[in-house]
Amino acid sequence: MAEARGDTRERIQQVALELFTQHGYEKTSLREIADRLNVSTAALYYHFKTKADILSSVVDDLASSVEEVAEWGQAQPTTLDMRKGLLERLSQLVSSGKMRNLMLFSQENQAALREHPAGQRLQQGVQSLFALVIDPQADFADQLRAQLAVLAILLSNNDALSLLSEEAMPEEVRIAPEQRAEVTLKVAMELITQPGNGA
Amino acid sequence: MAEARGDTRERIQQVALELFTQHGYEKTSLREIADRLNVSTAALYYHFKTKADILSSVVDDLASSVEEVAEWGQAQPTTLDMRKGLLERLSQLVSSGKMRNLMLFSQENQAALREHPAGQRLQQGVQSLFALVIDPQADFADQLRAQLAVLAILLSNNDALSLLSEEAMPEEVRIAPEQRAEVTLKVAMELITQPGNGA
DNA sequence: GTCTATAGAGAGATAGAC
DNA sequence: GTCTATCTCTCTATAGAC
Known part of the structure; x- marks a missing residue:
């Protein structure tokens, strides 16, 4: 060495x-x-071996982690508790330092990822997450809320989109990164727990 | 001719x-x-003139439309009604046939757009929308809900992400595209209207 | 394990005929 | 308004020395 x-x-x-x-x-x-x-x-x-190989070696990590969460969910009975547990695990995953940059990358390179095997794995894994959290019996509005719950967690690191992190924010409302993840998870939980008021 | x-x-x-x-x-x-x-x-x-010119000519359309909505909001007093009107206008914009493909493109080419003037215009416009809908006085949870409201509408055309449109969906819950936009708007409205239960 | 040198392909862009 | 032909540049990838 x-x-x-x-x-x-x-x-x-x-x-x-x-x-x-x-x-x-x-x-x-x-x-x-x-x-x-x-x-x-x-x-x-x-x-x-190739440029694509560098991409794969990086994305495979993320894909495996996402698949792991999805597989856990698939092994559980299809209940609200399973969905809650899934959001919790997902939240933990995306806030881990190693995955943060990977999430940002994935969001900005969807087109490129679609043409690489590792990217396809990742996208399928994310699809599985959506499928697990969305209740097929629910009406469209509730399904949409469930989808937003997953999105909220997936995108919680994206400063560019959120602008909820840095400047342009009254100092009193500033929030620590750790608490951010916590509150995001709470909001996501509400979205799947308290369904809408009408169809 | x-x-x-x-x-x-x-x-x-x-x-x-x-x-x-x-x-x-x-x-x-x-x-x-x-x-x-x-x-x-x-x-x-x-x-x-150039390849980038083709990109610009297409993206400028979308950027102008988004700016138009943002400018309308900036001309209004900062109230809940303004925020509701903004979501309504945004909903109308993204469901118009011409803009649908553009929205999809923008989501999948964020990295490329960031390096082109037209793309920067677009991103700034979207930023303005977020800034208008988010209440700087609210707590983080409510700000996050407002952000999700905008996201819900912006992404409502993205079949790849949502999987709420095509197959894998019980027939009974199938929903027409026009109604989809309507329900999405309703859910978004709820997100900015009924703030959370605790901080 | 890293280098120099270079092959080979494909890209964006232009000149000038029609 | 569209063509053929071509220029130039940059990129991925490889060969072979050290």
């Missing part, structure tokens, strides 16, 4: 994820990634 | 939007667009 600083492979993944998120997967060149790490593009090919 | 079938320029925009949505802006080549229209890439350059 003659690596300079903690495994080059992981540093490639880290920088790649960052650039993919910033400029998009297609627009990010291997040269950009290599330059940031002060290596040549050829060095990247020692660690990964 | 010797155009074969209703203005080539518009047909280019239409096909480009479709392909940009399917495969992403960066991955879609001008050759693909040209082939679909049975013309050469050079022909595209008669109608548009």
Whole structure:
């Protein structure tokens, strides 16, 4: 093990994820990634077979985690408690530091992900989550609320969309990141617990 | 006016939007667009200065519409009625046939849009919508609900995410597209009207 | 494990004929 | 208004030295 600083492979993944998120997967060149790490593009090919391989190695992590949550739900009876537990597990997943950047990346590169196997896995996993949380017996309004519950948690890290985090926010209402996740989960729970008042 | 079938320029925009949505802006080549229209890439350059120009010409439409809604809201007093009116107008906008495809495209090409002026206009417009609907005095939970109200309407056309439209849905709960928009608006209204039960 | 050098493909864009 | 032909650039990927 003659690596300079903690495994080059992981540093490639880290920088790649960052650039993919910033400029998009297609627009990010291997040269950009290599330059940031002060290596040549050829060095990247020692660690990964192709550019798509770098993408996969990163996205597979997220896909597996999502599948894990979905599989837990599928092993449970289809009850409200299962749905609550699913939202809880999902909330925990997306707030873990490692997954935060991955969630952002996934939101901004849907088109690219759709054409890669790892991305398809991820999308299917998310689909499963929706299918589990949505009650097929409920009316459309309740199904929509359930969908919003999942979305709220999935997007809770997206500052760009929410603008609920940084400036432009009265100081009194500022909220710590940990509490943010907590309140988001609470709102999501309400959305699946207290169904609407009419059809 | 010797155009074969209703203005080539518009047909280019239409096909480009479709392909940009399917495969992403960066991955879609001008050759693909040209082939679909049975013309050469050079022909595209008669109608548009650059590839980015095609993107802009399409996105500008959407950006203007969104800005229009935001400007209406900014001209109103900051009341619940304004927020309701804003959601109504937004709902109308996203269900109009012309805007549906544009919304889908925007969701799947956030990274690309961020680097183009027209895309930045669009994103700022959407930001303004959020800022208008979110009550800066409210607590975080209520702000989150307001945000979800806007999201519900913005994403209401996204079949891929919702899976609430096609198959995998008991026939009894099937719902017509027109009614879908209506119910979505109603749920969104509830989210900004009936604030939460605790902080 | 990383380098230099380069192959090979495909992209966006332009010139000039028709 | 559309074509053919072509330029130029950049990208992914590989070969082979160190």
